[in-house]
Amino acid sequence: MPRHATNAGTSRALNRRLIVNEIRRAGSIARSELADLTGLSGAAVTFITSELIEEGLLREDPDSAGQRRRPLSLNYSNHFAIGIKLTETELQGVLTDLSTTVIARQRRAVDAHQPEQVATACAELALELIAQSGTPVSRVSGIGLALPGIVDARQGIVTESGRIGWHYVPVARLIAEKAGLRVWVDNDVNAFALGEHLFGLGRQAQSVAAMTIGRGVGAGLVVNGGIFRGHRGGAGEVGHIPIAIDGRLCECGRHGCLEAYVSEQSIVKQLHERSDDYRKCSADDVLALAQSGNFDALAVLDRAGGGLGRGLAALVNMFDPEVLVLGGEGVRFLPYFKKAMTGEFERLAFGEKRRIDVHEWNDDAWTRGAAGLVVQQFFNFDVPPGASPIRAAEGEAEPVGETLELSYRPL
Ligand SMILES: [Zn+2]
Structure with a gap:
């Protein structure tokens, strides 16, 4: 029955999320300890972690070769995220691995008051970062955009930003159409807080x-x-x-x-x-x-x-x-x-x-937080790992503003 299937799918995602988050916090951890911390049975932990190893998200600690029970750690280097911070005059972008460690950086001037121009520049910046770092696009999980203002993160809409004059701008969709990648958008301070939670203080x-x-x-x-x-x-x-x-x-x-x-x-x-x-x-x-x-x-x-x-x-x-x-x-x-x-x-x-x-502040702090928006989705398993990038929609983009019926939802 569909209801049962949905619940099973949800509980699978929840158990994976639980395990991955414990490993993220611990750095390196044994399966038996994971079972204690999560309350899952030893058999369940073994099953889920083998799946995750096969998918390339976990690995057995390379330093523990030869040991009977090898501790597990996250494999951050198989997938990548793009983080972009929008200020009034500039886009700052980074390409990071899944630990939000920066691999490539780009900046470009932009008039933040022009949403279409911002979306085009974000897409170009993302593609430049991918080219500059030589990353296969299939390994890039998406783009996270951080900006000042109130954001409906579920729908990828900037509801209100006095600073840049946006009102109901479906910016995630605009960028996704141009870049052919999934896009998540959030308030810049939320993104920073999330980054600090995932890998910071x-x-x-x-x-x-x-x-x-x-x-x-x-x-x-x-x-x-x-x-x-x-x-x-x-x-x-x-x-x-x-x-x-x-x-x-x-x-x-x-x-x-x-x-x-x-x-x-x-x-x-x-x-x-x-x-x-x-x-x-x-x-x-x-x-x-x-x-x-x-x-x-x-x-x-x-x-x-x-x-x-x-x-x-x-x-x-x-x-x-x-x-x-x-x-x-x-x-x-x-x-x-x-x-x-x-x-x-x-x-x-x-x-x-x-x-x-x-926080010892530096230029990467905002952009790493923006990349964290992608990483969190990835490790929440709301998006299947290795999901192919979405195809760019054909034809004209819908007019910006007041558009609430979106064909593309970022979650
Ligand atoms: Zn005030």
Whole structure:
């Protein structure tokens, strides 16, 4: 019966997911330990792991040759993912293996306000990465796109992005049609949080909260291995947590938001307000001034650090995550944020003393998170391993905007 078949298929995928995730967390692990951790029988573990070895997803530890019970590890190098981060002016792309280790990188300028142009550029960038790295296209599991905004990740639609002016753009479909590869799209901070959960600072944790600071302030939440999205995909808008009553005016039109103190523009603006002498200063100039001991720059960064500590405490009090990660381009200000940030955080966060894990930020952090969108699907077995790339649709692409009836669904 179809119902029975579906359940059997689902439970097979769930058991595989369970095993693969335990191995990802452990690095290398014996079959008997896998049975203990997953609650599956020894026979089931042996059966599933043999299948996965045959498919090239698992391997017996090469260092254990000759041992009777060889531990298992994931084989990350048989399949590949493409991760792309969209900013207002640029696409940054990487091709990675399944551990999101970067194999090739590309960048190209783009006007993010033009969805069709972005989709074409994403497809071209992906194909360039594949060619540059000499990867067979059949081994590329898909493209993950990370961008600022609220995303319906199930349907691959950007519901709303004020930053790039998109409203109901079915961007996953647009790229898939041009690239002939599967495409997943998500909010950039969600993708970063997922990347930290899969292979970063939150690898061992079931729940991770990641806050990023920079052009804006956002948070991504991973709960029980999946991204917590909220009802419409808008969870994690922590930039607009009110941290002061009648405080500074925010870009969103409200007063007292975290972002009005901590985003790079707000930092620059607060320095301008202190004296006209600073009117031409950029965010990098604020940092240089702080490094040279400038009183005004230090005062602005100290205040921003205090605001950040309050925002982090609010996040922790609301979600009680196992791991709390701070990332984003703005972490370069950390030496000047730190004292006030820790002070406010410790004063306001409930419960036992907590750590803030600060990500050593680099250019690959966003793109590796984007590649993680593909890797997660791959290891969830929602897409069959080795699934052939989808064929590009024939004829004209449907008009962008308001299109909710999609012929292609990324999941
Ligand atoms: Zn706001």
